Amino acid sequence: MALAVGLSLAPIPEALRPIPSLAKGPVAPQLIALVTTSSAASKRKAVGVAPxxxxxxxxxxxxxxxxxxxxxxxxxxxxxxxxxxxxxxxxxxxxxxxxKLGPAMRDAALRMESLREKMGAQHVDxxxxxxxxxxxxxxxxxxxxxxxxxxxxxxxxxxxxxxxxxxxxxxxxxxxxxxxxxxxxxxxxxxxxxxxxxxxxxxxxxxxxxxxxxxxxxxxxxxxxxxxxxxxxxxxxxxxxxxxxxxxxxxxxxxxxxxxxxxxxxxxxxxxxxxxxxxxxxxxxxxxxxxxxxxxxxxxxxxxxxxxxxxxxxxxxxxxxxxxxxxxxxxxxxxxxxxxxxxxxxxxxxxxxxxxxxxxxxxxxxxxxxxxxxxxxxxxxxxxxxxxxxxxxxxxxxxxxxxxxxxxxxxxxxxxxxxxxxxxxxxxxxxxxxxxxxxxxxxxxxxxxxxxxxxxxxxxxxxxxxxxxxxxxxxxxxxxxxxxxxxxxxxxxxxxxxxxxxxxGAIEPTGIQNADKALTATFTRLHSLEKGENSRLGVLQMGASHTASHYFTDALRTPLTKRFGDAGRGFIAAGKASDRLKPAGVSRELTGEWTMEDALSAATPGQAWGLSGVRAVGAPGASLSIRFCDGCTAATTPPARLSLYWLDGPGVGQMEVKVDGSALPPEPPPPEPFTSPTVRIRSFPVTGPSHEVAVLNQGGGPITVLGAALDLEQPGVAYDAVGLPGATAATVAGMDAQALAAQLSSRKPQLLVFWFGTNESGQPDLDAEKLRTGYGELIARLKKDSGGAECLVIGTTDRLQQRADGGWEEAPGLQQVVTTLPEVARAQGCAYWSARAAMGGARGMVRWQREGLGHADGTHLTPGGYEKLAGMFLSDLLAAYETFKAQPPALAAEGR
Missing domain, CATH: 3.40.50.1110 (SGNH hydrolase)
Incomplete structure (x- = not known):
């Protein structure tokens, strides 16, 4: 021990000191640590001579x-x-x-990048x-x-x-x-x-x-x-x-x-x-x-x-x-x-x-x-x-x-x-x-x-x-x-x-692309909400089954409204009872003879549909109800607006409307009778988030209900999810444009989120140029109908189909969709986020299936998978938002 101390204090290279740091600190604690370590090491016997x-x-x-x-x-x-x-x-x-890194690990990797730059370390291939x-x-x-x-x-x-x-x-x-x-x-x-x-x-x-x-x-x-x-x-x-x-x-x-x-x-x-x-x-x-x-x-x-x-x-x-x-x-x-x-x-x-x-x-x-x-x-x-x-x-x-x-x-x-x-x-x-x-x-x-x-x-x-x-x-x-x-x-x-x-094919980019230019007004509204100002952000997401399931959007809505305020549950399409809506406190009920129709099964294009591409047609005596915040106890009761969407036109039945069980006076007839099905929207002032709207067909013909919406008149975010399983961008483009415009004008979204491409990727004869042109025209039209809303395109998830030998191969149109959608977003001035890249890129679905996140069909996700994907999207969206907030005030103010 004396020899070790002497050598450690001697003027020799640090690497040769038996106790390297002895000259830089108190001697006694280091000697105690040395003795303790030696004693602990002696409990195990090493055979042979010193290494x-x-x-x-x-x-x-x-x-x-x-x-x-x-x-x-x-x-x-x-x-x-x-x-x-x-x-x-x-x-x-x-x-x-x-x-291919998940949000938490990618964020940690980005912090490592900051450390790398600070230390002068290099990326070496x-x-x-x-x-x-x-x-x-x-x-x-x-x-x-x-x-x-x-x-x-x-x-x-x-x-x-x-x-x-x-x-x-x-x-x-x-x-x-x-x-x-x-x-x-x-x-x-x-x-x-x-x-x-x-x-x-x-x-x-x-x-x-x-x-x-x-x-x-x-x-x-x-x-x-x-x-x-x-x-x-x-x-x-x-x-x-x-x-x-x-x-x-x-x-x-x-x-x-x-x-x-x-x-x-x-x-x-x-x-x-x-x-x-x-x-x-x-x-x-x-x-x-x-x-x-x-x-x-x-x-x-x-x-x-x-x-x-x-x-x-x-x-x-x-x-x-x-x-x-x-x-x-x-x-x-x-x-x-x-x-x-x-x-x-x-x-x-x-x-x-x-x-x-x-x-x-x-x-x-x-x-x-x-x-x-x-x-x-x-x-x-x-x-x-x-x-x-x-x-x-x-x-x-x-x-x-x-x-x-x-x-x-x-x-x-x-x-x-x-x-x-x-x-x-x-x-x-x-x-x-x-x-x-x-x-x-x-x-x-x-x-x-x-x-x-x-x-x-x-x-x-x-x-x-x-x-x-x-x-x-x-x-x-x-x-x-x-x-x-x-x-x-x-x-x-x-x-x-x-x-x-x-x-x-090429690895798709991760993160929100073009967010700094395409989402300026959206981020400005979020910033106003975060500062406690009187503002509102309406988001409307259109898509296919990924959107229609509500798993993805519900996982987004909860953290967004918790951080920036709740402006109401928003639009709910008319339809049958669905367990997928229960976690959000929404319930639907159909009584009597109803027929559910959708734009995919329509015999002729150009018909009027709800925002989600569906409509509920009820025979005389049939009733429908949609409940918001069903069974919940509201902490506050702000003023709110409950809206009903339906089709009026020749031969429609007489419809009775009730709000929270109380019948409302009949809607006054239009100045001129409608000669074709026309979207009608009736709004009722209410208080708080818990309400029910019900309709009853009193006879005289069928009634057609499109949906209902509840909006709280307070600062916050409202996130509408309107999706039709099996739909493509062309499905929405074939719907009656005037009916869509009327509903979008009523919803007043400041951000449109489009999530198509998964069903297009399953088409063996997909025409990429037709997809590029048609999808682009649809986005441009709906942005205009919404009063100049910003837009964000979500790219397709990974989609695979099973071969005869049990292995998986890419859906036939997947590579064309993966290449085309970023081009569509860029041409329309939209932000772009690749769901497939978030899943890990090529063959990501196989890994998600292994982890219980991907469905056995190779196309859809499990509820847990949708929640994970939503978490990735939200992480990237908020990262882009934080970057926006870090801009000089003059630049950030450009979107206001």
């Missing part, structure tokens, strides 16, 4: 959990104090690689490398097998998980960097489960997220030990033995896992392992075998189980456990050892390495070394030729073990050293090792990612240290720094994948 990391100190373990800053993976708010700035809108080209050369050049890139596997997930034809094996040093030993990449990949492509977990933390420090909770008597041997037995260690780098210290156990949280696989050594005299789920015995695994070889024991986990426990008896050696949920998705294994370099993993027993690697069937193997090579090179403990030879040998071993897998080599990141004078300077050998690794990757047929340049190049470690993103050892990033590196690596993977799978 390289202890004798040569190329790297040290990461700080304990309690000393790390909290990583920001998907938190809604950054950890910095103060009010967070709103995230910027994603660029239309999505050049960053943010496609992956160099794809070449797996196979041909007469015409490279015929297969280094990442082709990985990208093909991801495409298989999105095509719905892959039934196995896409596994990634990430081998490396202390930068990933505690699952930093890789945790960010894992979360992002599983967000985009689905999760296959936790993947491989160690029995215990082999480094005795850092986070335990990739290991079980083990008893204290496990003995373990590691590849980082200076002289590990070469005939027994696996590719996972650690063997956990339970023979000499008696029976041992380890417990894992199951989460969503449905299968477990135990990695162990079958050996002469081997004992047994009891496998328990929530304390109940599932099976017993015998490990006795001659000759010794690595083995695997699959275990099916019971539904609802919480914990998996392994209990040993006799001589047992375990290597780890893999937990997977049985779904096609991404499984990302982290195999990291502090102090490791490429040569360390060459110490593994080759047959064991090959057997376990092949058993995992990875689609991608990532090799993340270089930091310890650079350290060793800076101390003249190795030579560039030796570094290259070891890296080449490891790449060759991986390629021979899993020849059908992609491989990717990463460079070391930047590090710094402290001079004798106390100055910080970049570690001189990091770039040299990075260049060696690039050459190894190129010659070995692997992709390459320059993490050093992504971090900001040589000298960036010094900036990161000053910003609190690097540990005092000048080598290891703290949690937020690791998150940033994971963020940059993930986006590099996404960009590479997006550029590789052109067979699905």
């Amino acid at each position: 390289d990391g202890e004798s040569n100190a190329p790297e040290v373990p990461e700080l304990p959990e309690e000393e790390e800053d909290t990583p920001e993976l998907v938190q809604a708010n950054p950890s910095d104090a103060g009010t967070p700035e709103p995230p910027p809108i994603v660029a239309e080209s999505d050049s960053l690689g943010l496609a 992956i160099e794809p490398g070449c797996r196979r050369m041909g007469a015409s050049g490279c015929e297969e890139s280094g990442l082709a097998p990985f990208f093909d596997a991801l495409d298989g997930l999105h095509d719905g034809i892959r039934t196995q998980p896409v596994r990634v094996e990430h081998l490396g040093d202390s930068l990933i030993a505690s699952d930093h960097i890789t945790d960010m990449v894992r979360l992002r990949l599983q967000e985009r492509h689905g999760s296959g489960g936790k993947g491989f977990l160690y029995i215990d933390r082999p480094t005795r420090s850092g986070r335990g997220v990739r290991a079980g909770t083990a008893s204290e008597g496990w003995e373990f041997t590691r590849l980082i030990d200076r002289a590990p037995p070469k005939d027994r260690l696996p590719f996972t780098g650690v063997a956990f033995a339970a023979g000499n210290a008696g029976s041992q156990d380890v417990r894992f949280g199951i989460d969503d896992a449905r299968t477990a696989e135990i990695f162990f050594l079958a050996q002469p005299g081997g004992g047994s392992v009891q496998v328990l789920a929530d304390g109940k015995l599932l099976q017993k695994v015998q490990t006795r075998w001659t000759p010794a070889e690595v083995a695997f024991a699959p275990v099916k986990l019971p539904a609802g189980a919480k914990t998996l426990t392994l209990k040993t008896r006799g001589k047992v050696e375990l290597h780890g456990v893999s937990l997977e949920n049985g779904n096609p998705g991404v499984v990302y294994d982290t195999i990291g050892l502090p102090g490791a370099y490429a040569g360390v993993f060459l110490r593994a027993h080759r047959p064991y390495f090959r057997s376990q690697m092949r058993h995992r069937k990875p689609s991608l193997v990532v090799l993340m070394f270089g930091g310890n090579e650079a350290f060793r090179l800076s101390r003249d403990w190795t030579k560039p030729e030796e570094i290259k030879q070891e890296a080449e040998s490891l790449v060759k071993l991986v390629r021979e073990s899993v020849p059908d897998s992609a491989c990717l080599v990463m460079s070391p990141i930047d590090a710094a050293i402290r001079t004798m004078g106390g100055d910080l300077v970049p570690r001189r050998s990091s770039r040299e090792v990075a260049d060696i690794f690039r050459q190894v990757a190129t010659e070995g047929g692997c992709a390459y990612w320059d993490a050093l340049s992504a971090m900001g190049g040589e000298g960036s470690a010094i900036r990161w240290l000053a910003a609190g993103m690097l540990n005092q050892d000048l080598i290891h990033p703290r949690a937020k720094g690791s998150d940033l590196l994971g963020h940059l690596f993930d986006l590099a993977i996404q960009r590479a994948w997006a550029s590789s799978h052109t067979q699905h």
Whole structure:
């Protein structure tokens, strides 16, 4: 201890101090922490001699959990104090690689972008490398097998998980960097489960997220030990033995896992392992075998189980456990050892390495070394030729073990050293090792990612240290720094994948496009409402079944009215009773003989319909009622307006109207009798949000009811949803224009939302030019009929149809619709939001089906799916609104 203190206070480089930060703080607490750590570490016995990391100190373990800053993976708010700035809108080209991320993770990624700019970090593309050369050049890139596997997930034809094996040093030993990449990949492509977990933390420090909770008597041997037995260690780098210290156990949280696989050594005299789920015995695994070889024991986990426990008896050696949920998705294994370099993993027993690697069937193997090579090179403990030879040998071993897998080599990141004078300077050998690794990757047929340049190049470690993103050892990033590196690596993977799978067409932009120009008046009204001014925003959404279901619009209406005020439930089409309306407190009832008619089934075009394209025709004696806020107790009772929409004309019956059970005087006849069906609208002053309007056909002919509306005369948002299942934009264009104009004039929307395209995408003979022209003319006409409303076009959701072999393929007109709708929106001055991009783009429906969000028909969503999609839309809309508010006042005022 005295020697450690003396050396730590001596004028030597910081990296060589036994207690690096001793000279910068109180001595006593650090000595206590050192003694406590040593005592805790002694509870487990490491077999063999001291590891390289202890004798040569190329790297040290990461700080304990309690000393790390909290990583920001998907938190809604950054950890910095103060009010967070709103995230910027994603660029239309999505050049960053943010496609397919959900709102929360994308917002966190955008905050990471702000941090990246602050730190001077860079977006560095992956160099794809070449797996196979041909007469015409490279015929297969280094990442082709990985990208093909991801495409298989999105095509719905892959039934196995896409596994990634990430081998490396202390930068990933505690699952930093890789945790960010894992979360992002599983967000985009689905999760296959936790993947491989160690029995215990082999480094005795850092986070335990990739290991079980083990008893204290496990003995373990590691590849980082200076002289590990070469005939027994696996590719996972650690063997956990339970023979000499008696029976041992380890417990894992199951989460969503449905299968477990135990990695162990079958050996002469081997004992047994009891496998328990929530304390109940599932099976017993015998490990006795001659000759010794690595083995695997699959275990099916019971539904609802919480914990998996392994209990040993006799001589047992375990290597780890893999937990997977049985779904096609991404499984990302982290195999990291502090102090490791490429040569360390060459110490593994080759047959064991090959057997376990092949058993995992990875689609991608990532090799993340270089930091310890650079350290060793800076101390003249190795030579560039030796570094290259070891890296080449490891790449060759991986390629021979899993020849059908992609491989990717990463460079070391930047590090710094402290001079004798106390100055910080970049570690001189990091770039040299990075260049060696690039050459190894190129010659070995692997992709390459320059993490050093992504971090900001040589000298960036010094900036990161000053910003609190690097540990005092000048080598290891703290949690937020690791998150940033994971963020940059993930986006590099996404960009590479997006550029590789052109067979699905271009990736659509995410976020609200053209919002700054198309929604100025809308955002101005929202801002007025937020400031408490007397204003109103009427929104009317027209569409097909996505709109008609009300799930999407109800999920929007609630948060909008809560934040900006409630201006009433708005328009409700006439119709039968519907459970979909109950959550919003709306109910409908038809009594007697009624016929429901719609514009899709009309024998001739040009007929008069309600806003939703339907009408209810009642025979004499039939009655209809629509209730608003049914069963609710209103906190306030503002003045309101209850309106009834119906068709008048030749031969109509006599209609009695009641409001809240009280009959109203008959409507005065028009000055001139109607010669054709004509929209009539009658409004009644009421108080509060809870009301019923009812009509009764008293005879003389049929009556035709279109709907009713309730508007509160107070500041707020009113969101009308008028949709007809199966409709297209052409369906609405074929309806009587005068009838639509009369109803739109009554509703007075300031924003029209159009959501067509899903049904058009199912048309094998779709005429894209006709869609472009017809849809554009419809939008222009309805904007005019609404008194100059702004407009927003929602693009189609992903739509698939099932093939004979059970797989899914795109609907025949989908690509034409995806290309045409943004053009229509742009030509009409509308904002545009791609629902398909929000779902993850091409084959997004397959993933949503897997997660219980997409309907089995490949076209519709489940209620939960509509709610999730609405949340994504609302997040993007409010992000655009926050950007609008951040404009200089003169610009923001232009929309008023």
